[in-house]
Amino acid sequence: MAPAEVIVVDLVLIDGELGMVKLTANGVLEAIEYGEPSRYWTVKKDVLGFVVEGKYIRIKTVVEREEGICCGEFGGDYSRKDFVFEPFSEDAKNRFCFKLRHYLDSLGRPKRLLVFVNPFGGKKSAIKIFEKEVKPLFEDADIQLDVQETKYQLHAKEMVRSMDVSKYDGIVCVSGDGVLVEVRTGNGMIKSLLDAVGLQCCANSATISIIRGHTRSLDVATISQGNTKFFSVLMLAWGLVADIDIESEKFRWMGSARMDFYAIQRIISLRQYNGRVLFLPAPGFESYGQPTSYRLHKEPPVKVLGYQGPDTKFEDVEWREIKGPFVSVWLHNVPWGAENNLVAPAAKFSDGFLDLIVVKNCPKLALLSLMTQISEGTHVQSPYVAYLKVKAFALEPGALVDEPDKEGIIDADGEVLARGRRTYKCEQIALMSYDKLQITVDQGLATLFSPEY
Known part of the structure; x- marks a missing residue:
């Protein structure tokens, strides 16, 4: 040569x-x-x-x-x-x-970035991480930064709507997964990106990946309920996982141990929910569930600004259904749900499918064992777990089996999407009602800064 x-x-x-x-x-x-x-x-x-x-x-x-x-x-x-x-x-x-x-x-690296810093994210250390780890690296790379600090939930979304984001080469979120969803990445997303190339899930590795400027496509899920839409890039949970994620906030003073502590508490006092899930299986997963008829609900077209989700045409395909009671229903877009949770080991960033994990009729000891296996991704091999890929999905959430007047929580990307009757902080208004919702996938719609694969 x-x-x-x-x-x-x-x-x-x-x-x-x-x-x-x-x-x-x-x-x-x-x-x-x-x-x-x-x-x-x-x-x-x-x-x-x-x-x-x-x-x-x-x-x-x-x-x-x-x-x-x-x-x-x-x-x-x-x-x-x-x-x-x-x-x-x-x-x-x-x-x-x-x-x-x-x-x-000539390398096509970003030259100007919009940075959202959530002072309440990253165990309330996001500002410190940004100032000590992230900002110096961007300055060394001569990247111009426009830094905005978020004050409350959905604040980033409000700011993006009033800004000309086309003048930036990308948006960086220093926080958990929630702010990522408001503007479109987070702990689970960063872990999924970095783990694939053997890098640590940390600000250092993530920032250098951004500086290098390599990108990859990411599927975006549109969660719809009537005219209300929520765009998800990470996960949706209902049942045990959502209850642990949201209700454990009351033990936030315990730090990261709150999740494990409350998981044990919830398994001991296990809840099961009535309901039904319907899905359009990916090729190779047609044997899951039972055949059913379903038609995606479409609202009459209205003139609104912004992306409204994919133009779906699933009328001539066979839907499947799984009926409750359910312990947990989990949809995932990427492999990792958090730094130590390999929730969907077969998930791909832009395959056009969501990974569905369903748990039913699981004894408490077996369920406790399952929760310890999530860090390795081996929980999906359990006979108590149905693990499949879907192109579209509908959830019809019901009440608790043992308490018909008490309902559940639907969690999307770490944020409460819907709260049912008598749930934790049920007096707070959520984006959607605790009722039927549907999810479709737009393959490769989003673009992420990513390590080079």
Whole structure:
């Protein structure tokens, strides 16, 4: 193989000693020092940016940390390490900067980002994480930031509606999954993206993935109830999972332990819900459930701004149904539901399907075992779990089997979508009523910053 064309090469001083720097057309930056082995950086992967400091050029790079090494308070897969050299003349300095800037610009990296910071997200440490971990990396990459702090639920959605988001190359959310859904990523989403390439679920790795500018498509689910719509990118839950997710908020003072604590409490006092789920199975999953007739409800067209969901045509296909009682119904768009929950191990980002996990008639001890298996994704192998892929879905939620006057909670992407009678904080108004809703999938509608696969 012929050596790559040299874009620029110059004699320089490195730590006061004579050396040479070279940039090639395939994006390799090489530093040659007398008596030392050459150092190499791949600009696309290793170089964040550069800055001129008087007569010096500082190349801002990232290096992968050794396994088991965690530097700094937050840690991550990468650490910052600069390379500084001194060209022999002003012309040489300007020439090198021009060539390197031109190459960096050719990579298609983001240049301007809208950043939403939720001060209540990330265990109320989102602002600290942004200031110490995220912002410095973006500044090193010379990315312009427009930072907005959210004040309340759905605040990000309100701000986006009144902004010209076309002037940004992307939107970054420093929070949990909720803010992501308001504007369209979160803990479960970031874990799904980074885990696929063996990276840690942390701000360090996520930020560098954004800087590098690689993207991938993501399915978007449209949850409809009459004219009311909610666009979901992560999950929908009803039954045990939703109850744990939402009701455990009363134990937020316990930190992350609240979820495990309340899960045990809910399994001991297990609830089962009447109801019915209907679905259009993906190819290969037609044996699940029983045949039924169903027609997706469509409201008469109205003139409204914004995306209104996919134009579905499922009238001539066979729907299936599963009737309750149910312990839990879970729909997932990506593999991970949280940093330690591999909920849907077969889920894909843009296959046009949602992964459906249904639990019925499960003994309490078996259910407790199932909950401990979620971290490895082996819970879907249980005989008490139906795990399949669906193209469309309808939920008809009912009341508790043992308490007909008490209903449940429907949770979408970590936020309450609907509250039934006598539920936790049932006096609060939710986006939808505790009644039939339907879900359709638009394949690859959204675009995410992503590590390169």
